[in-house]
Amino acid sequence: GWQFALAEFVGGVIMIVALALVLPRVIPGRDAEDARARLNSGQREADGHAHHGQPGDDLDGDDPGERRPLAERIRSRAGWSDAASYTISDLTMLRKELLIGFLVAGFATVLVPTGVWQSLFLTGHGFWSALENVALGPLLAILAFVCSIGNVPLAAALWVGGISFGGVISFVFADLITLPLLLIYRKYYGTRLTLRLLAVFWAVMSIAGLATEYLFAAVHLVPTGHPQTVAMEGVTWDYTTILNIIALAVFAVLYWLYRNRERFGGGTGYAHDLVCGMQVETAAAPAKAVHDGIQFFFLLRPLPGPFHHRPAPLHHGGEP
Secondary structure, three states: OHHHHHHHHHHHHHHHHHHHHHHHHHOOHHHHHHHHHHHHHHHHHHHHHHOOOOOOOOOOOOOOOOOOOHHHHHHOHHHHHHHHHHHHHHHHHHHHHHHHHHHHHHHHHHHOOHHHHHHHOOOOOOHHHHHHHHHHHHHHHHHHOOOHHHHHHHHHHHHHHOOOHHHHHHHHHHHHHOHHHHHHHHHHHOHHHHHHHHHHHHHHHHHHHHHHHHHHHHOOOOOOOOOOOOOOOOOOOOHHHHHHHHHHHHHHHHHHHHHOOOOOOOOOOEEEOOOOOOEEEHHHOOEEEEEOOEEEEEOOOOOOHHHHHOHHHHHOOOOO
16 A cells, blocks of 8 residues: 555655664774675676676777766657666566566465464553564565565565564565675675664664654554455545556656657667666766677676676677
8 A cells, every 4th residue: 555655765764864873883994894895805806807808898988978967868859768668678588577476476475374473462551562563574574585675565465464564664675684684795795794783773663663653653554454355356436546656657658768769869878787687877888898899887896707707698698
C-alpha cells in the first residue's frame, strides 16, 4: 500500500541522518584512509596493466565527452531519451533480482507454514515486539540473498507472515547488507571494516524501521491487519489500479524515447557498463579501458577484474 511507499521515504531520511551521525564515530578516519588507499592501489594496479598494452590503455588520451548543462538536457528530446535509457538500463540490470525476489516470495508464502512466521515475529509485547521485529528484518534480508528491489516481493510475503510495519521497513532497507554485498565489501574494505559496516547498518536500519513505525502509528497511518495472500484475488478498480495504469503509460513513453534515442540525437557522451549493464556518462566515468581499439567505461573503481582477466567475452557490444 501507499503507506509502505511513504514509509520508505521517511525512514530513508532517518537512516541517512543516523548514518551521518554514527559512521564517523564508529569508523575512525585512519580506517577510512586505509580503505581509500586500498582502492587507490587497485586502480594503480589496473593502470599498470594499461601501460603494457592491456585493457585500460587510452589510445588517444582525449576526454571522451563533456557534460552538457542540466537545463539544456531538460529542454531537448535527446536529453529525455538519454534519461529514458538510464531507466531501461536499470530495469535490465534489475531483472534477475526481480525474478528471484518474486520466486523466493512465492516459495516462502506457499512452503513456509504460517505458524513458522508467527513464531519468528513476536506480537503482543508492545515496544519489545516492535524492537524484535525491526532487528529480525535485516537478519532475514542477509539470509535471503536477494539484492536491490528484488527484496520488495519478499517483504510483502513477510508482511503476510506477520512481521510488523517497522520490520518490513528495516527489511527493505537491508538490501545494502545482503550476503553477496557483504562479500563484496570484504573484498574492497577488508574483514574488520566490513564487520563494523555490518553492525552500523544493522543498527541504523533497525532504528529507522522502529522510528518510522512509531511515527506512522502516532498519525494512524500503520495498516491494520495482515492480508492472507501476497497477490490480489482479482482485479479491482481502486487507487492501485489507477496508479498501475499511470505507471504503464509513463513506461510506454520512456520505452518509446529509448527506442528512438538515435533519431532524437541522444546517446552522445554515454556508454553501457558491460559488467553491471547500467548506463554511464563517459565524461564522469570512474574507470575506463581500451581493448582492441574499443573504449569501455565502468561505474566501478577500480576497474572490474573480469575485464582484465577475460576481456574477450565482454568485448561484444562495447562502445567505440
